[in-house]
Amino acid sequence: MQIKLAITDDHLMVINGLKTMLAPYPHISVVYDTTCAGNLLQALSQVQPDVLLLDIQMPDMDGMELCKQVRKSYPAIRIIALTNFMESHYIKQMLRNGAMGYLLKNTDQATLLTAIEKVYAGEQYLDATLQRNMLTEMITGQKRTAYDIPLTRREKEILKLIAEEHSNQEIADMLYISLRTVETHRLNLTQKLAVKNTAGLVKEAIKRGLAD
Secondary structure, rough: OOOEEEOOOHHHHHHHHHHHHHOHHHHHHHHEEEEOHHHHHHHHHHOOOOOEEEOOOOOEEEHHHHHHHHHHHHOOEEEEEEOOOOHHHHEEEEEEEHOOOEEEEOOOOHHHHHHHHHHOOOEEEEHHHHHHHHHHHHHHOOOOOHHHHHHHHHHHHHHHHHOOEEEEEHHHHHHOHHHHHHHHHHHHHHHHOOOOHHHHHHHHHHOHHHHH
């Protein structure tokens, strides 16, 4: 068994840490690493890995949308989401968008290895802590309030601009991202914060001190 692995994360420290953790295992070879969505898509057009470790918070594209795009273009690639976010919203969305695994960035070496091998074999893998959290949520029905749910840097930027009454196209132009990416972020925000419309998003922006 020889597993070709690619890593995409906007922090070189994370990438180097993952490489160090995987170095003792000769059956896993890191074919390349990238720090943004654009570079990843370019690299994928040349070489497709067996498994892709994908950060869900990228500087130039929403990681959840990127996951969906990669799976559509390269269905054979097995994607493992890599993140600091433990919220069930992120997990469910990434799995719906085609990820087969979900790992926290503070994962240990053994867990990282197990996740890669299981996903390569066609199995889903969720960090044990995340499994417990989701099970507890299902049993108790208790979820954190919207205000308790953390937002990514990009989500905060977009929420602030929505509260300032900018259109989706204006936001896209201001942040140098695609209209589709803005629309995806907006939909994710409404689902994540459990609001129905722009008024609800504005209310959350005010609560979080992102708008007056």
